[in-house]
Amino acid sequence: MKTTNKKTEFNLKRFNLLPKWTIKKMVFVAILIAISVSFTIIAAQLVPIVNLPTYKFSFIGLPVKVSGFIFGPMVGLFVGIVSDFLSLLFIPPAGYNPVYTLATAINGLISGIFGFYFINILKTAYSKEYLIQKTMRKINILSIKYHEAKLRNDDILSEKIALKILELNSKKKYVVSEHALRYQKNIYLFVSILLIILVIATNTLVVLNMPDKVIDNGIIQNRYWLLGIMNIGFVLMVLFILIGRFTLKTNTYINIVPIIVFSAYLELVNVPVLSYADLISLGSGNIKDIFIWISQHILSSPLKIWFNTFVIFFTYSVISKLVNKNENLVY
Numbered sequence: 001m002k003t004t005n006k007k008t009e010f011n012l013k014r015f016n017l018l019p020k021w022t023i024k025k026m027v028f029v030a031i032l033i034a035i036s037v038s039f040t041i042i043a044a045q046l047v048p049i050v051n052l053p054t055y056k057f058s059f060i061g062l063p064v065k066v067s068g069f070i071f072g073p074m075v076g077l078f079v080g081i082v083s084d085f086l087s088l089l090f091i092p093p094a095g096y097n098p099v100y101t102l103a104t105a106i107n108g109l110i111s112g113i114f115g116f117y118f119i120n121i122l123k124t125a126y127s128k129e130y131l132i133q134k135t136m137r138k139i140n141i142l143s144i145k146y147h148e149a150k151l152r153n154d155d156i157l158s159e160k161i162a163l164k165i166l167e168l169n170s171k172k173k174y175v176v177s178e179h180a181l182r183y184q185k186n187i188y189l190f191v192s193i194l195l196i197i198l199v200i201a202t203n204t205l206v207v208l209n210m211p212d213k214v215i216d217n218g219i220i221q222n223r224y225w226l227l228g229i230m231n232i233g234f235v236l237m238v239l240f241i242l243i244g245r246f247t248l249k250t251n252t253y254i255n256i257v258p259i260i261v262f263s264a265y266l267e268l269v270n271v272p273v274l275s276y277a278d279l280i281s282l283g284s285g286n287i288k289d290i291f292i293w294i295s296q297h298i299l300s301s302p303l304k305i306w307f308n309t310f311v312i313f314f315t316y317s318v319i320s321k322l323v324n325k326n327e328n329l330v331y
């Protein structure tokens with residue numbers, strides 16, 4: 001029984017939080033920082049209210065999220081901090097607080113974490129190449145067992161192993177990209193819905209266990225209306241992911257699902273962080289009044305989630321192709 005002993009190697013570099021740095025990637029990171037700062041400056045000139053950090057955050061954060069999603073969490077964190085500090089040189093801070101810079105950096109960090117998880121781990125683990133490598137490893141292990149059985153003159157066992165090896169070899173030949181992409185879509189569907197349900201559950205637990213006097217201090221004083229507004233955007237995300245599994249093109253679906261998920265988690269994190277920064281910079285500074293600011297961010301939350309999702313998706317679709325083209329130009 002002839003079996004192949006060709007070794008298969010899995011590229012572990014793809015799982016590095018600080019991957020290979022290329023000239024092209026350096027240039028694109030610099031471009032994204034420049035876009036982030038210039039976009040914020042232009043917006044501040046056209047709409048003066050953008051001078052307030054809580055509104056400036058919405059403009060400066062978009063390129064930061066894209067950089068984190070494409071280049072990883074550490075680069076996203078770096079771009080967020082640098083972009084915010086550079087913008088302060090051109091836009092006089094009105095009620096600035098370091099918590100706003102922290103929130104901008106968190107945008108790059110979280111988008112990078114989810115980009116790393118979906119693209120470097122899930123997408124790689126269910127790629128055509130990895131599925132073939134996984135099958136080859138099984139064949140190599142079985143070939144060792146086959147030779148051991150032959151040495152023991154155990155013809156029955158060796159025959160069973162030989163049939164299994166033939167079956168795996170046949171399976172390996174029919175591993176095609178379409179099958180791998182279908183597996184990826186199913187995994188993305190399951191994982192993304194599970195992650196968003198965790199966000200909905202977190203919101204629900206927090207609101208249902210919140211004291212009445214805290215809710216009475218906010219703009220929305222009905223607990224269940226508040227819960228509905230908080231979760232409507234996330235429920236729509238789940239529906240979009242479910243319907244998109246069967247209606248969207250595979251590449252579109254695989255690219256947009258991670259963006260939807262990290263947008264949900266960014267909203268979960270940004271609301272309390274930005275509310276605390278607003279309380280200190282623009283409010284009384286009394287922690288008892290923080291729910292007033294939280295309510296303001298919750299009201300705009302459903303719209304912001306979907307706006308950010310589609311802007312980031314279309315931006316990523318363009319930039320990622322440029323970044324990954326001729327990526328072997330190493331510095």
